[in-house]
Amino acid sequence: MNKKNHLMKNKHVLAVLIIACICLIAATASSFVPVAPVRSVFQTIVSPLQNGISKAGSFLAGQHSARKSTEELTQENEQLQSRITQLEEQNTLLTEDTQELEKLQALYKLDKSYADYDKVAAQVIASESGSWFSSFTINRGSSDGIETGMNVLADGGLVGIVTETGGHWATVRSIIDDSNNVSATILSTQDNCIVSGSLDLIRQNKMELSELVTDNDVVAGSKVVTSYISDKYLPGILIGYVDSIEEDANHLQKTGTVIPAVDFQHITDVLVIQTTKRTADVESTDGQAAAGNAAESVSSTSGAAADSQVSSQSGTEGTP
Amino acid sequence: MRKILTFGLFIFCTFLLQSTWPVVIRIGYTPDMLLILVVSMAFMRGRRSGMLFGMICGILADLCYMPFLGFSALLFTLTGYLAGGTYDVFFSENVKLPMVMAAAGEFVYRLAYYLVFSLRHGRESFFSCLFGTILPQTVLTMLLTIPLYGIFYFFNRKIAVHELEEQQSPWLRK
Numbered sequence: 001m002n003k004k005n006h007l008m009k010n011k012h013v014l015a016v017l018i019i020a021c022i023c024l025i026a027a028t029a030s031s032f033v034p035v036a037p038v039r040s041v042f043q044t045i046v047s048p049l050q051n052g053i054s055k056a057g058s059f060l061a062g063q064h065s066a067r068k069s070t071e072e073l074t075q076e077n078e079q080l081q082s083r084i085t086q087l088e089e090q091n092t093l094l095t096e097d098t099q100e101l102e103k104l105q106a107l108y109k110l111d112k113s114y115a116d117y118d119k120v121a122a123q124v125i126a127s128e129s130g131s132w133f134s135s136f137t138i139n140r141g142s143s144d145g146i147e148t149g150m151n152v153l154a155d156g157g158l159v160g161i162v163t164e165t166g167g168h169w170a171t172v173r174s175i176i177d178d179s180n181n182v183s184a185t186i187l188s189t190q191d192n193c194i195v196s197g198s199l200d201l202i203r204q205n206k207m208e209l210s211e212l213v214t215d216n217d218v219v220a221g222s223k224v225v226t227s228y229i230s231d232k233y234l235p236g237i238l239i240g241y242v243d244s245i246e247e248d249a250n251h252l253q254k255t256g257t258v259i260p261a262v263d264f265q266h267i268t269d270v271l272v273i274q275t276t277k278r279t280a281d282v283e284s285t286d287g288q289a290a291a292g293n294a295a296e297s298v299s300s301t302s303g304a305a306a307d308s309q310v311s312s313q314s315g316t317e318g319t320p
Numbered sequence: 321m322r323k324i325l326t327f328g329l330f331i332f333c334t335f336l337l338q339s340t341w342p343v344v345i346r347i348g349y350t351p352d353m354l355l356i357l358v359v360s361m362a363f364m365r366g367r368r369s370g371m372l373f374g375m376i377c378g379i380l381a382d383l384c385y386m387p388f389l390g391f392s393a394l395l396f397t398l399t400g401y402l403a404g405g406t407y408d409v410f411f412s413e414n415v416k417l418p419m420v421m422a423a424a425g426e427f428v429y430r431l432a433y434y435l436v437f438s439l440r441h442g443r444e445s446f447f448s449c450l451f452g453t454i455l456p457q458t459v460l461t462m463l464l465t466i467p468l469y470g471i472f473y474f475f476n477r478k479i480a481v482h483e484l485e486e487q488q489s490p491w492l493r494k
Contacts, residue, residue: 010367010401017375017397024379025390039383050340057344126339127350128385135385137339178443200444203452208443265348 040166043137047169050126051139058268114151114234118274120144124267125169134177134199138270141168149276151233157261158182158226158237159270170272175239176202176264183230184209184239187223189216195224195239195258205259206243212254218245224258232277323479330357330475331373334468335380349456351464352426354381358396359422359465360472362403364412370400395432399425412476418469423462430454 008016027033120140127136140146142165150162152172160174175182176197184195193212201208209224222242226233238261245256331354338353354377362370378393386392403421410417430453438444 006368010371010404013368014371014397014401017371018394021375021378021390021394021397023390024393025388028388028390035383035387035389042383046336046339049336053336053340054343057340061344124343127342136342178438178441196443198443199438199453200448203448266346268343 036164040164043164043169043171044166047125047137047139047141047166050137051123054123054125114237114273117234117280119153119271120146120274122146122170122270122272124270134197135163135171135173136267138170138172138272139168140272141166141170143167145274146170146272147276149232149278151237151273151276152270153237153273154262154267154270156238158233158239159262159264159267161232162272172270174264176207176260182233182239183227184224185227185235186212186214186218186242187225189214189218189222191216191218192227192229193224193254201257202260202264206257207240207260209242209245209256209258210253212245212256213252214254218242218254218256220244230277234273234275234277234280322482326475326479327361327373330472331377331380334377335384339384349453349460351461352422352429352457353464353468354378355396355399355425355429356418356422356461356465356468357472358400359403359425360418360469361476362400363406363410363418363421364473364476365404366407367401367404370402370404370407371397372400374398374400391432391436392429395425395429399428412473415466415469419462419465422465423458426461427454427458430457 028035122138122140122144124136125139128134138152146162146165148162148165152159152162152174158175160172160177160180162170163173164171173180174197175195176199178197178199180197182195183192185192191212191214194210196208196210198208212218220242224239224242226235226237226239228235240258240260240262243257243259245254247254334353334357338350341350341353342348358370358374358377361373374396375393378391378396379389381392381396382389399421403418403425406417406421434444434446434449434454438449
């Protein structure tokens with residue numbers, strides 16, 4: 001199979017290849033040679049196959065787990081029926097609340113909440129190898145209306161942001177990735193903070209919360225949502241729930257942990273919001289230009305609060 | 321020519337399998353099938369095959385999972401070279417040695433990944449990474465070597481038969 005009369009000895013080939021690899025690292029790490037076009041072409045070829053295999057694999061896995069006993073199924077059915085009744089009651093109350101909310105929003109001409117934007121459903125077809133879904137590929141792309149910078153949700157919580165798109169695929173970097181920071185707000189006290197991903201903490205199902213400046217007592221279990229001053233994420237998206245808070249050694253800021261709302265080990269179906277933060281900001285400034293007195297006083301107080309935070313927190317978001 | 325196509329198909333299929341594994345089998349860890357391929361081919365065909373497979377699989381892995389090219393290529397090429405040293409020494413039916421080599425390769429690869437990427441922003445402590453990523457990945461890769469090596473061995477036998485036939489063909493006798 002391998003005759004010994006080659007032109008070059010094996011160790012020389014090794015040396016050549018090592019030098020080639022080092023040159024490759026230098027060229028691509030310094031962005032001298034762009035990797036994105038090659039990656040894009042490759043992904044375009046590969047993603048339909050990945051889509052097919054994922055669907056087939058999930059189907060087979062689903063078949064296997066679908067053989068539950070009839071007894072289990074009847075029990076589950078009863079539980080689900082009573083749960084449905086409960087939810088229907090809640091839903092009626094909430095629909096009334098939503099209608100009133102919409103009336104008030106129209107009155108004050110406030111920004112749309114992310115629930116009003118168009119969304120696209122997608123499935124995860126491939127993911128970065130290694131542990132956890134810190135970066136994954138979905139089966140919708142630019143031809144389905146996906147652009148980079150769009151926020152991705154799953155189970156009603158924030159999952160990540162689109163970083164690359166192709167015709168029929170997109171890559172999503174999730175918020176638990178080490179390089180990701182999200183500008184967030186504690187919903188109950190409206191205090192701003194930063195939620196960072198950490199592969200370390202996510203093993204305990206937690207994320208890091210930092211730079212919280214407040215005199216309020218933040219209670220464990222408080223909801224943490226994306227803030228208005230984020231430059232990448234639409235406001236009001238649920239990130240998770242506060243797990244613990246403690247003061248920094250310098251007594252100026254508080255840090256803590258957040259339990260994410262999404263189960264990052266089992267992401268299958270996601271929703272992509274088809275409005276990026278930039279577009280939403282442009283729309284809202286147009287709307288505010290035509291606002292009445294009531295709207296102006298409301299938005300100016302929140303604007304002042306946001307401004308004082310912006311100076312300390314601008315530039316801390318995104319990839320370091 | 322047939323050899324190149326077959327090996328190209330190997331690499332492509334292994335890559336597809338590796339990228340869809342986390343979606344179908346959701347345990348949070350993925351065996352490094354490209355590394356298993358490199359080690360298996362190096363074990364069955366020698367240093368040169370090991371290095372070439374390592375280079376190509378490495379660039380493929382870099383293309384899809386890394387911000388820049390060359391990192392995995394370098395490590396896989398070295399692994400292929402070192403693994404190829406066992407080529408003439410052991411019987412190819414022996415699956416224990418590829419297992420050990422794949423485990424060692426994965427361990428070094430994950431360790432290097434931690435040192436280069438995670439150490440910089442310091443958000444991940446070494447011991448958490450060791451027990452959370454490096455060791456489970458190593459064990460999983462080691463276990464998956466058994467079925468994958470079986471498949472690669474089967475196809476390599478078929479190719480080797482073709483190669484022998486070609487060498488004995490009267491057209492190629494010099």
